[in-house]
Amino acid sequence: MDVLDLARTQFAVTGSLHFLFVVLTLGLAPLVAVMQTLWTFGGKPVHERMTRFWGQIYLINYALGIVTGLVMEFQFGLNWSGLSHYAGDVFGAPLAIETLAAFFLESTFLGLWIFGWHRMPRRLHLACIWVVTLTAYASAFWIMAANAFLQNPAGAVERGGRLVVEDFGAVPTNPMLAMALPHVIGAALLTGGFVIMGASAYQLFRRTAEQEFFTTSLRLGVAVASIGTVLAVGFGYAQFGPVGELQPGKFDTPLAGVGLGFMIMIGHLLQLVVLFVLLPVIRWLPRWRWAHPIVMLMTPLPFLAAILGWLAREAGRQPWLVYGRLTVADAMSPGLTPAMITMSLAAFTGVLGLLAVVDYLLIARLVRRGPAAATLGAAPLPPPERTPALTL
Numbered sequence: 001m002d003v004l005d006l007a008r009t010q011f012a013v014t015g016s017l018h019f020l021f022v023v024l025t026l027g028l029a030p031l032v033a034v035m036q037t038l039w040t041f042g043g044k045p046v047h048e049r050m051t052r053f054w055g056q057i058y059l060i061n062y063a064l065g066i067v068t069g070l071v072m073e074f075q076f077g078l079n080w081s082g083l084s085h086y087a088g089d090v091f092g093a094p095l096a097i098e099t100l101a102a103f104f105l106e107s108t109f110l111g112l113w114i115f116g117w118h119r120m121p122r123r124l125h126l127a128c129i130w131v132v133t134l135t136a137y138a139s140a141f142w143i144m145a146a147n148a149f150l151q152n153p154a155g156a157v158e159r160g161g162r163l164v165v166e167d168f169g170a171v172p173t174n175p176m177l178a179m180a181l182p183h184v185i186g187a188a189l190l191t192g193g194f195v196i197m198g199a200s201a202y203q204l205f206r207r208t209a210e211q212e213f214f215t216t217s218l219r220l221g222v223a224v225a226s227i228g229t230v231l232a233v234g235f236g237y238a239q240f241g242p243v244g245e246l247q248p249g250k251f252d253t254p255l256a257g258v259g260l261g262f263m264i265m266i267g268h269l270l271q272l273v274v275l276f277v278l279l280p281v282i283r284w285l286p287r288w289r290w291a292h293p294i295v296m297l298m299t300p301l302p303f304l305a306a307i308l309g310w311l312a313r314e315a316g317r318q319p320w321l322v323y324g325r326l327t328v329a330d331a332m333s334p335g336l337t338p339a340m341i342t343m344s345l346a347a348f349t350g351v352l353g354l355l356a357v358v359d360y361l362l363i364a365r366l367v368r369r370g371p372a373a374a375t376l377g378a379a380p381l382p383p384p385e386r387t388p389a390l391t392l
Contacts, residue, residue: 004329006341007079010348012314016307017352018072021065021359023306026140026185027192028058029133031224033126040126046212052378053371054196054217055129057363059114064359068352078344080321082331087163087322090156091146094171098142106135117377140188141172141181148177151313152246153322163325175242179235180313186231187309190270191302193225197278198299199367201292213371215286222278222285229271236267236309247316247323256316263308266301273298 001009032055039047076084083091112120113128120128148171149156155170156163165171200218208214243250251257278285278295285291317323321331366373 001338003336003338003341004332006338006345007332007336008328010079010341010345011075012311013345014068014071014075014348014352015314016310017349017356018065018068019306019310020303020356021061021068022140023184023188023191023303024061024195025058025065026136026188027190027195027228028054028061029129029136029192030189031192031196031220032058033129033133034220034224036126036129040122046216048377049213049371049374050217050220052376053213053366053374056374056376057195057366059110059376060362060366061359062110064355068355071348071352075348079333079336079341080331081333083321083326085162086326086331087149087153087156090153090163090165090171091149091322093165093168094142094146094149098139098146102135102139102142106132106139109135114376118380137185140184144181144184145172145174145177147313148174148180150322151176151317152242153325158325163322176246179238179242182231183235183239183309186228186233186235187302187306189228190225190232190274191228191306193221193223193228194270194299194302196221197225198296200286201295202367203370204286205289205292205296207289208370210370211286218286219282222274222282225270225274226279229267229274232305233267233271236264250316251312253315253318256312256318259308259312259315263305263312266305266308270298270301270305 032051035047035054036051038044039051109128109131113125113132116125116128152174153163154174155165155167157166158164196217200214200221203210203214204218251260281288319327319329321328
């Protein structure tokens with residue numbers, strides 16, 4: 001492959017691996033917030049234990065996902081300096097807002113939530129996880145706004161060989177964002193729901209002693225996956241309107257069309273299973289041991305559909321990086337050689353692949369050990385008893 005194909009391959013591989021973390025983070029955050037809300041206002045111990053257990057899985061994925069995001073940032077400077085030069089004044093604005101206003105705020109309140117167990121009032125502690133969830137979705141909004149600008153550079157004009165902002169309001173109201181963001185949110189909820197469903201089915205299949213815990217978790221996962229599949233499929237089809245108007249022929253290439261086709265097939269399969277098979281029997285599903293392996297086997301499908309959808313959206317824009325304005329070839333950094341790209345491709349893929357494996361192993365280990373192994377929010381140990389001083 002030449003330098004351009006190698007650089008595109010590198011971004012596709014690292015972007016896909018990073019998106020695996022993102023879609024699960026966005027899916028688990030509201031689920032954990034709902035669990036803690038049920039505990040705060042209902043007082044049932046099972047909801048408190050669910051918050052701690054699934055919250056720890058969320059934290060594992062969140063922490064490792066941050067590192068994968070840093071790799072994505074490196075690539076813009078290493079391989080795509082032409083994008084920064086030509087469109088950085090516009091493209092960089094939503095990324096800066098995402099970093100400063102959303103990511104830092106999210107991290108701050110996440111720290112308060114992690115270390116606030118048994119130290120903060122219960123409702124104030126609950127507010128922290130909801131702020132974390134809302135800022136995570138605000139972060140997703142600005143990332144998707146930046147991507148929508150690449151798909152449709154609204155609000156920008158070219159002056160002096162560079163794009164400048166003419167109407168910043170057109171960036172967050174981009175037609176390529178309006179239907180794409182709810183689609184991604186639906187995919188995230190579907191993914192988070194299936195992860196909880198698959199893990200709960202695994203424990204129930206093993207006839208775990210934590211029957212109430214994983215029965216409640218399984219039912220919640222089915223309910224959230226039902227909402228997710230309706231949003232993902234509905235807004236997925238709704239995107240064809242603006243895409244057909246702004247990017248005609250987007251899915252005519254071999255790669256984009258194939259990715260789109262398989263994503264639609266998986267999406268309809270998941271919708272059929274969740275809405276018409278699992279949801280109607282949600283009351284009895286935890287006791288149907290024969291169905292639990294099927295649920296476990298379906299758990300990776302939302303991840304696969306998410307990656308296929310991302311590839312279809314990005315590949316269909318080729319050969320443009322900024323649609324109609326800047327080609328991918330013109331956006332590449334000068335002086336790159338195949339050897340340089342191959343080395344960075346191997347390094348980035350190795351690091352992100354290792355992080356993905358570690359993420360899976362840590363989560364699988366916690367799922368296998370069960371809620372008793374969760375350390376998040378554990379009650380502090382009592383202070384050691386003081387021994388009376390000896391007197392002479």
